[in-house]
Amino acid sequence: MEDVERVEEIHHPIIREAMKLTGVTGPYLEIVSLSDIPAGTGLGSSGSFYDGAVERAAYLKRQFVSPKELAEQGLPD
Secondary structure, eight states: OOOOSSGGGOOOHHHHHHHHHHTOOOSSOOOOOOOSSOTTOSSSHHHHHHHHHHHHHHHHTTOOOOHHHHHHHOOOO
16 A cells, blocks of 8 residues: 555555556546556566556546557567
8 A cells, every 4th residue: 555645655566656647746646556467477467557547547537548559569668
């Protein structure tokens, strides 16, 4: 669990980069993620999670991100 004031303070790299990419800053934004799949399984869950995070963040800004744009962006380093 994280409670931060600014996007740059977010420790979770995928959430932080999705917020930075789309310009979502809050205020009072709560993000919840639950999963039964552990990290490092090789099932592509990180890429799927990133795509979903970017798409939802863009939605908050009333922006549309096409599947092609998501594919071209790739995961942050």
